[in-house]
Amino acid sequence: MSLAPPLDLRALLHAAIDAARSAAALVESGYRKRPATEHKRARIDLVTRFDRESEALLRETLTRSTNIPVVGEETGGRRALGPHAATWYVDPLDGTTNFVHGHPFWCVSVGLVAGGDPVLGAVVAPSLQLEWTGVADGRAERNGEPCHVSEVGHLDDALVATGFPYDRQTSKDNIFDAFVAIKRKAQAVRRCGSAAIDLCLVGDGTYDGYWEAKLGPWDIAAGSAIVLAAGGHITGYAGQAVDVTLGSIVATNGRIHAELVSELGVVSSRG
Numbered sequence: 001m002s003l004a005p006p007l008d009l010r011a012l013l014h015a016a017i018d019a020a021r022s023a024a025a026l027v028e029s030g031y032r033k034r035p036a037t038e039h040k041r042a043r044i045d046l047v048t049r050f051d052r053e054s055e056a057l058l059r060e061t062l063t064r065s066t067n068i069p070v071v072g073e074e075t076g077g078r079r080a081l082g083p084h085a086a087t088w089y090v091d092p093l094d095g096t097t098n099f100v101h102g103h104p105f106w107c108v109s110v111g112l113v114a115g116g117d118p119v120l121g122a123v124v125a126p127s128l129q130l131e132w133t134g135v136a137d138g139r140a141e142r143n144g145e146p147c148h149v150s151e152v153g154h155l156d157d158a159l160v161a162t163g164f165p166y167d168r169q170t171s172k173d174n175i176f177d178a179f180v181a182i183k184r185k186a187q188a189v190r191r192c193g194s195a196a197i198d199l200c201l202v203g204d205g206t207y208d209g210y211w212e213a214k215l216g217p218w219d220i221a222a223g224s225a226i227v228l229a230a231g232g233h234i235t236g237y238a239g240q241a242v243d244v245t246l247g248s249i250v251a252t253n254g255r256i257h258a259e260l261v262s263e264l265g266v267v268s269s270r271g
Contacts, residue, residue, distance in 0.1 A: 007086060007112075009120055009135045012066060016088075016110040016122035016222075017133055019061040023054040024108040024124040027093055031127060032102040047074065047096060054092030054108060062088050062110070073218045079113075079245075086114040089221035089244065095194035104128050109196035111221025113244055121222030121229075123196050132200040134229030140203050147204035149232040149253035155182075155263070158208035158256050161190045161198045165214035178211070178267045185263055199223025202251050203230035209252035209260050213237065217244040227251045237264050 027050045035048045055072040062070050070088040071077035079087040088110065093099060095106030104127035112120040119136040132147070134140035140147050152158050160182060164175055183189045190207070192198065195215055201207040203226040221244050224234050233254040234242045239261045242249055250261055 007114060007119070009112075009138065012068075012112060013120055013122065013133060013135055015062060015065045016112065016120060017124070017131070019058050019065070019090075020108045020110045020122045020124040021131075022061060023057050023092060024126045026050065026057055027054050027099070027106075027108060028126045031099065034102070035100060048093070048100065050099070051093045051096060055090065058088075058090045058092055058108070058110065062090070068112070071218065073216055084115050086112060086119075088112055089216075089218045091196060091216075091218040091222075094196040094219060098193045103193070105192045105194050105197055107194055107196050109218065109222040111218070111223070111225055111244075113217070113221050116243065118221050118224040118228065118234075118242075118244060121225035123200050123222050123226065125194075125197055125200075128197075130200075132203060132223075132226050134203060134226030136225055136228050138229055140226050140230035142200075142204045147230055149202060149227070149230050150205040150208050151255065152208040152253060153255045155185050155209075155256050155259045156187060158186050158260075159188050159190065159206070160186050160209040160211070160256075160260070161192065161201065161207050162210065163191060163193065163195055163198065163212045163215075175213075178264055181267050182211075182260070182263055195219040196223045199249075199251055200226055202232055202253065203227045205230075205253070209250070209256050211237070211250045211260065211264060213248040215247040215249065217247070220244050220247075220249050224249065224251065233257045235261065237261070
């Protein structure tokens with residue numbers, strides 16, 4: 001059985017950041033102009049023409065430059081199959097609600113998953129004037145400078161982040177219980193509305209940890225690769241290996257990981 005040729009991650013990173021920058025420039029043209037919205041799965045789940053146009057641009061650009069399958073939030077796609085297969089997961093506008101309301105926490109996220117592992121990420125947040133990149137077994141960068149996870153060692157000293165799913169009005173899961181429990185344990189908890197940016201802020205040492213459930217692979221593929229490149233740790237809620245297609249993630253600097261996972265486990269056991 002022949003193995004797939006090794007990926008040229010350096011070249012693919014250039015393709016990812018070029019595509020993300022082009023899509024971010026397209027989206028930024030509608031920022032603070034209150035674009036028209038439609039509803040997807042729920043009334044609070046918004047989509048605009050900028051989401052769709054950005055994804056079309058990402059899909060066309062990445063397919064042309066890399067010939068790797070693209071799966072996007074708005075129009076889906078087929079992931080590559082096989083133990084060594086690679087797939088792009090793209091979020092053309094992560095933080096659509098923020099974008100619609102003129103809040104600056106939104107971005108374009110391009111992540112590459114190979115063999116089931118997030119190996120490369122590029123996240124561009126133009127309203128924040130921030131870009132993050134990372135390659136597994138390589139390094140992470142914020143605006144072109146190397147970045148690393150923090151050295152905070154205890155949850156009670158930690159600034160952590162989370163988010164809430166679009167079915168939070170009807171879900172029977174302990175979505176808010178976990179927030180309250182961690183809020184009582186951590187130094188502070190933030191909720192800024194973009195999973196990709198939250199993960200990048202773990203990677204650059206701003207946040208010490210982050211957790212969230214019911215995400216899409218396009219939400220977390222790029223940011224997960226950046227956290228790993230920055231020296232961080234990612235798992236599922238029970239401490240298991242992350243599968244980006246399952247949508248639950250805990251990402252930390254590694255030092256507070258066991259404590260955060262333990263607290264989430266306590267909350268789950270009460271449910």
